[in-house]
Amino acid sequence: MSDDEMMVTEHELHAYVDGELPAERVIAVEAWLASHVDDASRVAEWRAQTQAIRAHYGTMELPPARFDLEQLARRSPLWRGIAAAAVVAAFLAGGIAGWLVHGASAAAPSRFDIFTNQALDAHKVYVVEVRHPVEVTGAERAHLVQWLSKRLDYELRVPDLEDIGLRLIGGRLLPGPFGPAAFCMYEGPSGERFTIYYARTDAAASALRYRAGDRFAAVYWVERGLGYVVSGSADRARLMAVSQAAYERIDKGIL
Amino acid sequence: MNPADALKQADGLKVATFRQSIERQIPALRRYARALTRNAELADDLVQDTLLRALRSEHLFNGGEIRSWLYTILTNLNRNRLRSLARRPALDQLKDADAAGAAGPQAGTRDIARALASLVEEQRSTLLLVVLEGLSYREVAEVQGVPIGTVMSRLARARSNIKAFLDGAGPALRRVK
Numbered sequence: 001m002s003d004d005e006m007m008v009t010e011h012e013l014h015a016y017v018d019g020e021l022p023a024e025r026v027i028a029v030e031a032w033l034a035s036h037v038d039d040a041s042r043v044a045e046w047r048a049q050t051q052a053i054r055a056h057y058g059t060m061e062l063p064p065a066r067f068d069l070e071q072l073a074r075r076s077p078l079w080r081g082i083a084a085a086a087v088v089a090a091f092l093a094g095g096i097a098g099w100l101v102h103g104a105s106a107a108a109p110s111r112f113d114i115f116t117n118q119a120l121d122a123h124k125v126y127v128v129e130v131r132h133p134v135e136v137t138g139a140e141r142a143h144l145v146q147w148l149s150k151r152l153d154y155e156l157r158v159p160d161l162e163d164i165g166l167r168l169i170g171g172r173l174l175p176g177p178f179g180p181a182a183f184c185m186y187e188g189p190s191g192e193r194f195t196i197y198y199a200r201t202d203a204a205a206s207a208l209r210y211r212a213g214d215r216f217a218a219v220y221w222v223e224r225g226l227g228y229v230v231s232g233s234a235d236r237a238r239l240m241a242v243s244q245a246a247y248e249r250i251d252k253g254i255l
Numbered sequence: 256m257n258p259a260d261a262l263k264q265a266d267g268l269k270v271a272t273f274r275q276s277i278e279r280q281i282p283a284l285r286r287y288a289r290a291l292t293r294n295a296e297l298a299d300d301l302v303q304d305t306l307l308r309a310l311r312s313e314h315l316f317n318g319g320e321i322r323s324w325l326y327t328i329l330t331n332l333n334r335n336r337l338r339s340l341a342r343r344p345a346l347d348q349l350k351d352a353d354a355a356g357a358a359g360p361q362a363g364t365r366d367i368a369r370a371l372a373s374l375v376e377e378q379r380s381t382l383l384l385v386v387l388e389g390l391s392y393r394e395v396a397e398v399q400g401v402p403i404g405t406v407m408s409r410l411a412r413a414r415s416n417i418k419a420f421l422d423g424a425g426p427a428l429r430r431v432k
Binding site: 066067 | 274277281283285289290299302303306307310311365366367368371383385386387391392407410411414417418
């Protein structure tokens, strides 16, 4: 056996402990350990560490109900199509269901109602503005994001939607339901405008929810303590497509 | 059955097996998250976020190793969490279940928990993925998005730091009792 084959590296010792060593090197390593006491004691030490870690953290339990995937999936936007369909079905059902929903919202407006009301109001007021739709223009994007993030005390994500034909015009600060809200406006080539409204909330993360208005409609969701409302065209398919694009970019941090 | 219905049924089956594969990993993910964060509550939040993220990306998943993919999501989420926490580190230490004085059924192996807590995040995650979760070096490299050589040196540093911690801190801790 040549010296080269005999020489055992530290990496090989780790690989030996972790069962990652190629079979043809195991004998060489074991021979090495028999004659190198220091390395043998290191290997023993690493094995003891492994045992201790497994003893302390190794138990596995059956997951509690909060990890039920069916329930989680309902919160996941993959199923927002189904959720949206359910909303439409509720509208169509009308009657008692409608009355119940109305009764509930009259008693205590939900976060969904509060957020979409405010966002749609802002949308109506500002999208018709020709000269002053925003306070800070999209040309100063970095400044806009920094300013609004500072006021909301939340690192805002303002998505780039140019590839779906929407240019960022800019944004402004608004009074929100629980402190300041941020409001960004986008414009398409034919002048159609979409806005994204951001405000802090204590509501739990939610799937995308659609709300139809008379001239405009809104899509709402909550993620990590921030409520989002995309408002725009009453054309539902168009608004859902824009919201989905915004959602995905915000979620993945593609800005 | 017409072709459209057959397709729909095939899709349904795909979703079912995808979910089952995820479901099988939940106990191991919780185990890893607990060791990684040393805080059961935080760990479960991380696992839940991981599952939500995975379900959302269901349509993006094209075969491959689901297990590594879930560990990747969890590791990244935890990294983001630590990054946002870096501005206020004191809070996390208070919640650390392994803080000195904590007693429990596993008090005997508490030293190893403290030693793990003393490691930097990458070393802790590497060591746990290898010895607790049984991932191969190659899988760990994928999860962490680094070359295999980096995994090896993180592992080596993790082990030697733990040894140094146990050699140094052991007697001092015993004296406190």
